[in-house]
């Protein structure tokens with residue numbers, strides 16, 4: 282069991298990491314009030330039930346799983362559930378699920394009565410090592426990802442590593458991509474550990490804690506992504522282009538997106554870490570369409586983007602380049 286703190290002055294919070302923490306949920310979260318638990322249809326019901334059992338008065342709201350449901354309609358349904366439950370400013374929302382669930386429940390908590398308490402209980406590896414920490418909440422709108430949202434920090438994050446037992450191998454691997462991203466851009470030590478041991482259930486608590494120390498360090502220095510937090514987007518610009526093709530999971534796309542942004546001589550090490558984690562490393566998809574999506578995502582020709590490059594393991598540089606320059610760089614790297 283490990284406890285980390287994200288130090289953001291009056292908005293500081295703890296992250297609890299360990300196996301079977303859900304049974305003691307009330308030790309880590311104040312559940313002695315009305316609590317709306319938000320979950321989705323892909324999350325085993327016993328996780329939300331375990332949290333509900335520890336609340337004085339709970340309601341569980343379940344929405345259909347999938348990024349396509351991260352929209353205004355689902356947000357409205359969550360807000361309606363909060364309102365119907367008669368929740369006041371003293372009450373709380375708890376997200377039990379992956380990144381989509383946390384982003385939407387967090388946004389509803391951030392906006393209901395101008396903000397009520399929010400707790401995050403991420404149940405996928407991807408959300409445990411990335412989206413559940415740092416206060417980014419959002420929904421997609423008019424086809425644009427995460428365009429409506431707020432920076433709204435949770436009161437605590439509860440990471441029960443036992444939930445990973447019900448995650449399929451592909452989803453587990455997708456989470457590994459974000460861990461590898463944090464390691465290759467910030468920590469040679471963590472990257473070397475991953476190279477030696479791989480990422481598996483036996484070392485997952487330690488690896489999650491090490492990855493989150495990096496994320497907490499970054500968020501403490503740049504909560505609103507004006508500088509160093511941009512480095513957490515390593516692999517994401519091209520990654521989002523690949524993701525828009527609709528064939529691969531977010532983490533798989535981030536893994537592929539990191540390859541061309543890594544110095545040529547280091548790529549074999551990255552590729553080997555990705556392969557060991559069960560992630561794809563070949564560009565067999567329609568990359569031209571991925572570049573089109575990338576351009577659209579970044580608002581078209583001539584637009585500039587803060588691109589993240591890794592020239593040494595454990596380090597990164599951020600360079601403002603045009604989309605055309607970035608596209609050329611990636612094309613040259615993967616051809």
Ligand code: GLY
Nearest residue numbers: 411415417510513
């Ligand atoms: N997922 C990147 C960030 O939290 O900034």
